[in-house]
Structures are given as structure tokens and as C-alpha cells.
Amino acid sequence: MNKLQLTCAGIVLLQPLLIAAETTSLRTGLWELTFKSDLTLEQARRLSAKIPDVLFAKVPTSQRTELKRLYESGELLRNALNGSDTLCITEEDLEHGIQPTTDIDESCTVVAATTHTSWQQVQLVCAGLENDALGKAVITIAAKDATTLTGNITRNVTGVAKPFNIRVELHGTWLDSQCGEEAAEEDETR
Numbered sequence: 001m002n003k004l005q006l007t008c009a010g011i012v013l014l015q016p017l018l019i020a021a022e023t024t025s026l027r028t029g030l031w032e033l034t035f036k037s038d039l040t041l042e043q044a045r046r047l048s049a050k051i052p053d054v055l056f057a058k059v060p061t062s063q064r065t066e067l068k069r070l071y072e073s074g075e076l077l078r079n080a081l082n083g084s085d086t087l088c089i090t091e092e093d094l095e096h097g098i099q100p101t102t103d104i105d106e107s108c109t110v111v112a113a114t115t116h117t118s119w120q121q122v123q124l125v126c127a128g129l130e131n132d133a134l135g136k137a138v139i140t141i142a143a144k145d146a147t148t149l150t151g152n153i154t155r156n157v158t159g160v161a162k163p164f165n166i167r168v169e170l171h172g173t174w175l176d177s178q179c180g181e182e183a184a185e186e187d188e189t190r
Helices: 003-020 041-048 061-073 075-080 090-098 183-190
Strands: 029-037 083-089 109-115 121-125 135-144 148-157 164-176
Touching: 003 135, 041 061, 041 075, 090 109
Parallel strands: none
Antiparallel strands: 029 083, 029 164, 109 121, 121 135, 135 148, 148 164
């Protein structure tokens, strides 16, 4: 092999590494995310009935009954997917994809993440609700600029009498370079 062939072979082999090394051009720090979901109240009730008791283990006993009632009504889950929350986005999130940390997504495992300077996509496999059925989820985020993002989360729910998809539209606005208490909470979950 001559030098030109070696150089071309090296470029071809390094290309996937160069693509994977890109980070999304968003600022790190505290972000406010707003969510709008197409989840119906009936679908939320079906999901809520399958939430394991282990999720309630951290909740004080005095509040557990009320929280279970809210879950079973479907309102708590539906409201959680239609509202706003803050999120600490780190350099790691920009390199490897922003991933869910909610209770409903604890059963999901990342199978692929693609990041680019203006967008990213994270693909997940999620445990089903019954009979070990596996569902899929995809998170797609586009950076409008360094302080604004848009995107969506789609998740198919399997293992129920009538499988269905959930789509959540999201919009994010950067708030501050410091995450404060959010950062401490993020560290505890990782």
C-alpha cells in the first residue's frame, strides 16, 4: 500500500469517530423545558395501573396513598407530560445525547445516540408493561441557537390490550450557566 492508499483508508476508518465526537451547540446549565403531549386520559390510566410499587418506595407513607390515587386517575402522568420543568444539561449530555430521567422512562435503555452541532437523536428500547414486550422511544432535539431548543419524544407502549404511541413536543430555553440544586439531583441519579 502506498501513502495515498493508507491516508484514504485512515480517513475512512476515522470518519465514524469524527462524527461521534461532535457536540450539540447548546449552552450547558439550567434549562426550562415545556412539554405538550398527545397522551389521552384513558391511556394515562392504563399506564398508571402498571407503575410498580417500587416507584412509591421513596415517598413518605403519609403521602403514598394520595400519590397512588393521583397516578391511578391518570391525571398525574398526563399533567407531567403537559407542563414545564427544569433540567440541568451537561457537557456529557451534549456529547452523548440528552436522555430521560423521569420515573416513566426508568425502564428504557439507550441503544444508539447521534449528536451533531445542530441536532441530536437518542434511540431507546423500553421494557413493556406486560409479557416482557419491548417498546421503543426516540428523542430528537434541534438547536435553534445556543439558548433555544425544540424537539419531540415518541414512545410506543407495548404489552397492553391496545398498544399505542405517545408523542411529546418539547421546547427549551436556557436559563443560567449554573444548575444549583438541579445539578446535585442530576448527580444522584447517574
